[in-house]
Amino acid sequence: MSKPRWLVSIALFGALALVAAACGEEEAAEFQPGPLGAVTVEPGAPVKIAVFESLSGDTASLGEDQLRAVQIAVDDKGGELLGHPIEIVELDDGCAAEQGTTGAQRIVADPQIVGVIGTSCSGAAIPAMEILSEEGFTMISGSNTSPLLTSIAGVEATAHLPGYFRTAHNDEIQGAAAANFVFSELGITKAATIHDGDPYTEGLATAFGASFEELGGEVVLATSVGVDQKDMKPVLTEVAAAGAEIVYFPIFQPAGDFIAAQAKEVAGLEAAVLMGADGLLSDTYVELPQTEGMYFSGPQTPTGSEYQAFVGKYEAEFGEKPIQAFHAHAFDAANVLFAVIEEVAVVEDDGTVHIDREELRNTVAGTSGFEGLTGTITCDEFGDCADPAIDVVQNTEAEKTIDQVRANVLFTFEP
Amino acid sequence: MAESVGLKARRAGRLSGVDAFLWLVRVVALVAVAWGSYKSISSGRLTAAQWRGLIVAGVSQGAVYALVALGYTMVYGVLRFINFAHGEVFMAGSMMGFFVADGLSGTAMWTSLPYVALLIALLAAMATSTSISLVLERVAYRPLRGLPRLVPFITAVGASFFLQYAFAGLFGADSKAYPPVEALKGGFTIAGFRFGKVQVLVIVATIVMMIGLYLFVERTKAGRAIRAVSEDQEMASLMGINVDRSIALVFAVGGAMAGAGGLLYGLTFGQVDFLSGFTVGIKAFTASVLGGIGNPVGAMVGGLVLGLIESLGPSLVLFGLGVPSAHQLQDVVAFLALVMILIFRPTGILGERLAEERA
Numbered sequence: 001m002s003k004p005r006w007l008v009s010i011a012l013f014g015a016l017a018l019v020a021a022a023c024g025e026e027e028a029a030e031f032q033p034g035p036l037g038a039v040t041v042e043p044g045a046p047v048k049i050a051v052f053e054s055l056s057g058d059t060a061s062l063g064e065d066q067l068r069a070v071q072i073a074v075d076d077k078g079g080e081l082l083g084h085p086i087e088i089v090e091l092d093d094g095c096a097a098e099q100g101t102t103g104a105q106r107i108v109a110d111p112q113i114v115g116v117i118g119t120s121c122s123g124a125a126i127p128a129m130e131i132l133s134e135e136g137f138t139m140i141s142g143s144n145t146s147p148l149l150t151s152i153a154g155v156e157a158t159a160h161l162p163g164y165f166r167t168a169h170n171d172e173i174q175g176a177a178a179a180n181f182v183f184s185e186l187g188i189t190k191a192a193t194i195h196d197g198d199p200y201t202e203g204l205a206t207a208f209g210a211s212f213e214e215l216g217g218e219v220v221l222a223t224s225v226g227v228d229q230k231d232m233k234p235v236l237t238e239v240a241a242a243g244a245e246i247v248y249f250p251i252f253q254p255a256g257d258f259i260a261a262q263a264k265e266v267a268g269l270e271a272a273v274l275m276g277a278d279g280l281l282s283d284t285y286v287e288l289p290q291t292e293g294m295y296f297s298g299p300q301t302p303t304g305s306e307y308q309a310f311v312g313k314y315e316a317e318f319g320e321k322p323i324q325a326f327h328a329h330a331f332d333a334a335n336v337l338f339a340v341i342e343e344v345a346v347v348e349d350d351g352t353v354h355i356d357r358e359e360l361r362n363t364v365a366g367t368s369g370f371e372g373l374t375g376t377i378t379c380d381e382f383g384d385c386a387d388p389a390i391d392v393v394q395n396t397e398a399e400k401t402i403d404q405v406r407a408n409v410l411f412t413f414e415p
Numbered sequence: 416m417a418e419s420v421g422l423k424a425r426r427a428g429r430l431s432g433v434d435a436f437l438w439l440v441r442v443v444a445l446v447a448v449a450w451g452s453y454k455s456i457s458s459g460r461l462t463a464a465q466w467r468g469l470i471v472a473g474v475s476q477g478a479v480y481a482l483v484a485l486g487y488t489m490v491y492g493v494l495r496f497i498n499f500a501h502g503e504v505f506m507a508g509s510m511m512g513f514f515v516a517d518g519l520s521g522t523a524m525w526t527s528l529p530y531v532a533l534l535i536a537l538l539a540a541m542a543t544s545t546s547i548s549l550v551l552e553r554v555a556y557r558p559l560r561g562l563p564r565l566v567p568f569i570t571a572v573g574a575s576f577f578l579q580y581a582f583a584g585l586f587g588a589d590s591k592a593y594p595p596v597e598a599l600k601g602g603f604t605i606a607g608f609r610f611g612k613v614q615v616l617v618i619v620a621t622i623v624m625m626i627g628l629y630l631f632v633e634r635t636k637a638g639r640a641i642r643a644v645s646e647d648q649e650m651a652s653l654m655g656i657n658v659d660r661s662i663a664l665v666f667a668v669g670g671a672m673a674g675a676g677g678l679l680y681g682l683t684f685g686q687v688d689f690l691s692g693f694t695v696g697i698k699a700f701t702a703s704v705l706g707g708i709g710n711p712v713g714a715m716v717g718g719l720v721l722g723l724i725e726s727l728g729p730s731l732v733l734f735g736l737g738v739p740s741a742h743q744l745q746d747v748v749a750f751l752a753l754v755m756i757l758i759f760r761p762t763g764i765l766g767e768r769l770a771e772e773r774a
Contacts, residue, residue: 056588197743224740228694230684233472234730235742241461254590254686261685265611267468289595 031346036136036357039114043351046087049074049337050107052118052128052139053330058253059095061282061323063120066142066330068322070117072313073334081338082345082353089113093124095198095252100124104131114355115140115337117330122146122200126159133161136357138364140337140385141166142330145174145278146203151382159199160382163361167329167336167377169299169388171200174277175207177390177413178297182246183215185392185411186273192221192244194235194259196251204250204277220244225255232262240268250277250297253285260290281325283402286395293395298325300389300414301406302373310373321403329386332372336385340364389414437758444755447736454735461730467608469726475614475683477722478621482676483699484706484714485628486548486669492645492709493665496564499571500551501673502696503578508544508674509687510582513591515539516681520594529598533682537620541674547578548670552663575696583689590688593681617679624675625715628668632711641665645709694746698725701753707766716764724752 031038041047051070053063067090074086089110091103100119107113108131116132116139119125125144132139141149144166148159152172182188193209195201202224209219220242225235236259239247247269249259256276263269276285278298285291301307310331314322340363346354367385370377375387392411455461461469483505490498515536519525524532555574559567602611610618632638643651644661652658680695681687698721706717728748733741756764 058590060589197740224743226743226746229743229745230686231472231476231725231745234469234726234745237461237465237469238730238734238742241465254688257590257592257686258684267464267609284589288592 031348031354033354034356034358036361037111038354038356039112041082041084041112041114041353041355044084045112046085047081047341047353048087048089048110048113049334050089050091050110050113050116050118052091052093052103052107052116052124054095054120054124055090055092057094058284059120059279059282061284062095062143062279062326063093065322065324065327066117066120068314068318069142069310069327069330070334072310072317073331073338075313075317077338081341082347083351084353091118093119093121093128095121095124097123097127100126100128101131104128107132107137108135113137114341115360117142117333117337119144121198122149122203123198125149125164126199129159129161129164133163136163136361138163138337138357138361139165140333140364141168142333143168143278143326144200145169145171146200147172147207148199148203150384151380156382165333165336165364165367165379165383165385167333167372167374167386168326169386169390170384171204172207173388173413173415174297174390175204175209176211176415177392177411178208178248178250178275178277179211179215179217180413181295181297181392181411182248182273182275183212183217186246188245188273189217190220190243190245191217192223192239192242192247193219194239194247194249194251195224196227196255197224198227198251200279201251205248208248208250225251225259227252227255229255230258232258233266236263236266236269240266240272244269244272246273246275248275248277250279252279253282256280256285257288257290260288260294264290278325281393281402281406283323286402286405287400291395292397295392295394295410296405297390297392298406299329299374300391300409300412301325301403302328302375304373307373321401323402325402325406328373332370332374332377335372336364336367336370336377339370340367440758444758448732451732451735455731456735458735460734464607464609466727469730470723471608471610471614473723473726474719475611475617475722476726477702477719478617479676479680479683479695479718480699480702480721481715481718482621482624482672482679483695484703484718485672485711487700488703488706488708488711488714489641489665489669491703492711493641493648493662494556494560496556496567497571497700498551498556498666498669499568499696499700500555500574500578501548501669502692502694502699503575503582504544504548504551504670504692505673505677505680505695505699506582506687506689506692507547507578508540508670508677509681509691510586510591510677510689511543511674512536512540512678512681513593513687516594517591525594526597529596533596533678537675537678540678541671544674544677545667545670548666548673549663552666557659557662575693579689579692586689588689590686593685593687595685596682599682613682617683620675620679624672628672628711631668637661637664698749701749705753705756705763707763710763710765713763713765720764721749721752725749728752 051067053066055063093099120143122144145168147170148157150160151157191212193205195205209222221239275295281296281298344359344363365379368378377385379385390413391409393405393408394410395405486501519532555570556567599612640656640661644658702717702721703714706713729741729745
């Protein structure tokens with residue numbers, strides 16, 4: 001009699017297991033992750049957002065400014081998204097390709113990270129996107145401007161990958177703005193450009209050169225220096241020999257410091273106009289005595305009561321006015337990301353949140369008419385979402401802080 | 416190794432493959448330099464005044480390299496060992512120069528007696544570098560004397576990193592900007608060459624220190640002891656010379672020179688950061704090898720030559736050859752020069768013939 005009883009027990013157990021399995025499958029079928037995977041945030045767990053900016057070295061003000069803007073965006077949301085606390089994971093892009101790669105590897109190693117706000121520098125974004133795009137991540141940058149990351153002349157550029165977006169302008173526009181200012185407003189026809197090999201600086205110098213020549217000017221010398229180079233006299237001597245009336249050097253610190261200081265000492269360049277770009281629009285650069293009189297092209301400072309309110313919050317929390325030019329863009333990037341997360345998230349009754357990566361990406365790509373501090377954010381097919389406007393400002397004797405310089409607008413260019 | 420193989424082959428009446436290749440490289444290099452220079456000068460792209468300006472800049476930069484190279488070459492002379500942490504000794508002097516200059520810049524002395532203020536900064540920089548050099552010798556190198564060469568070499572590299580990041584940790588990783596010195600603005604023109612005041616200061620200070628060093632090494636008892644130790648350490652100690660003290664003195668003098676170089680470098684470029692010592696260290700080491708390692712006059716010559724090559728090379732040779740963005744390759748030119756000089760003259764410009772003289 002034991003054998004049949006034993007068999008019956010097994011049969012009953014098997015039947016129960018089948019029923020349980022059938023019932024279990026039904027509950028799990030509520031949420032199916034897409035081909036790129038999904039993030040599941042358990043109740044009580046944080047929604048992780050990576051902020052991948054330049055936090056050390058000479059470009060630290062660029063990244064610090066944007067990190068603070070993201071922190072304000074988080075505070076505006078009460079520190080919470082869909083009932084979960086928002087956790088910011090800080091990573092340093094070092095404004096260089098190497099750290100772009102290592103930072104991206106750290107991000108993909110943490111599958112709980114939903115999206116990335118970053119990078120600060122285009123040079124770090126290009127290798128970072130190669131890793132992030134493949135793993136299905138979405139990155140929105142508040143300050144990358146190299147045309148290589150999205151499109152050049154309406155055609156997809158070499159470094160463009162799915163999942164990349166930016167709320168900052170494409171440098172083709174900045175190059176055209178600077179060229180128009182130099183040719184039309186200053187009446188100068190001979191320009192020299194100096195970049196430092198980084199994709200952002202090279203892209204901008206090339207864009208400036210192309211626009212300048214289109215307007216009828218002449219680029220007498222297009223050259224570059226090393227990022228760590230200190231002795232600029234030889235290259236500036238060549239610039240003087242070529243007969244340049246303006247030197248456009250859209251690079252970063254510290255190389256920009258040396259060019260501005262040594263240009264005055266080179267025979268033939270004493271009267272030359274010096275012009276930089278948004279990489280140099282930081283408080284640590286404009287306070288240097290050698291940068292007095294320099295022009296800068298950069299993104300337009302937003303106006304309006306909402307921006308003033310933002311600046312008020314920034315000052316209240318960090319004790320100083322914004323220190324670089326891209327805080328508003330980073331703020332908008334963060335808000336776009338939060339809005340899209342809220343839109344695509346699947347929330348279960350117990351509070352578990354599922355965020356499908358592909359849906360997140362596609363919804364960000366479809367962003368249209370989003371009202372941010374910098375204007376109306378609408379993403380094109382290549383990831384350019386900005387509402388671009390470029391201002392040319394000047395650092396004069398009276399203006400000594402970055403917000404004063406940025407308020408000293410001489411020319412605006414809006415395509 | 417190549418030379419001895421070549422010698423053997425030559426003695427046997429044949430030209431070895433390596434020898435032939437080296438001759439090819441020499442010919443190609445000479446032709447490239449000559450062609451590039453000819454194109455640059457004949458095209459009249461730069462005026463004579465501009466070439467002179469580049470020469471002055473090269474000499475001034477070379478003077479700083481020479482001061483730091485002296486430290487490398489003297490240590491090699493007594494210990495047959497390359498002190499890779501010497502670049503950081505230079506950086507320490509530069510940083511201390513910044514702190515003193517920054518501190519004094521708010522006082523009345525800065526505007527009324529600028530040269531006195533600069534002298535104080537110079538002495539502070541030299542003192543700091545000397546102390547760090549002495550500490551390095553006592554703590555990192557003396558306990559390892561007599562061990563296989565690799566051990567102190569690795570210690571030197573480790574000490575270099577330690578000093579870099581100690582300074583970064585203590586004083587921050589950002590660049591420190593030297594306060595502007597009104598008295599050093601502007602320049603003079605001598606014999607058609609335009610000198611900036613800072614460049615004059617650098618060159619004059621370097622010449623004074625070189626003369627001082629020469630007199631010290633050649634005319635004083637301590638200098639004689641150092642020369643004896645560098646020739647034969649064991650015999651020197653048997654003759655009653657305190658070898659430890661002589662070696663410490665070498666490190667101290669090298670450190671003082673580097674400290675002075677640090678301050679002058681800071682005044683020339685206006686900025687210093689914790690990584691400044693790295694590039695200058697490598698260039699100065701290159702300069703000392705260029706001039707013949709172990710030979711103090713060689714270090715001075717090597718520094719000068721390297722400075723001139725760095726300054727003139729891109730404009731003279733690379734631009735003439737049509738190489739784009741020639742100035743970004745400034746460092747490449749400097750190191751290529753080292754390789755070329757070693758191919759043409761393996762012992763360096765003023766170097767001793769290997770294995771022949773000490774017999």
